[in-house]
Amino acid sequence: MLEVAQPGSSTSQPPRNEAIPLPSPQDQSFLINITFLKVLLWLVLLGLFVELEFGLAYFVLSLFYWMYVGTRGPEERKEGEKSAYSVFNPGCEAIQGTLTAEQLERELQFRPLEGR
Template sequence: MLEAAQPGSSSAQPPRSAALPPPWDQSLLINVTFLKVLLWLVLLGLFVELEFGLAYFVLSLFYWMYVGTRGPEDKKKGEKSAYSVFNPGCEAIQGTLTAEQLERELQFRPLAGR
């Protein structure tokens, strides 16, 4: 009969996060990413030889910016936008510097309620 592992025992395993893929999936991702970077470097070398290296590099940057952005359909339910005007009630996310806070800090006034 198996006994339940106690929190302080050495047989207790940390909880596995659901967001992390299995280890074999990570190695595949690393290999694919490595191959993509290698292909990009080879193509960069080819375009440098053809004297179009700068154009290839700049177009690659634009492509990476396009791929790195996500569309509105990828937004999770309840997720707030970094731009408060897109949030319900223009609610700002935590850590946003507001004009009132900046004024207070520049004039060395204490926070309201403290």
């Protein structure tokens, strides 16, 4: 018969850290194939538009589309994640490493940091 370890007993094991499962090689291969097909379709359409003498317009509109798709909206931000633009953060809090006007003035005028 199988015994179940009770909390506090010496046979109980510490909780494991649950890792996020990696995608299987089949899933990765599927994504690579889809990406390859998208690039191939884009190249075929680019060739078509070049023949129609609209190649530059197709290329520029494609760049705008990629920029639009590559940006995330505020609703897609994770809980607690700060925006790179401080005006979008609660209390206009800047992220670590942001160069402020006060810091730039201090550095240009060789003043010591306030905390030292």
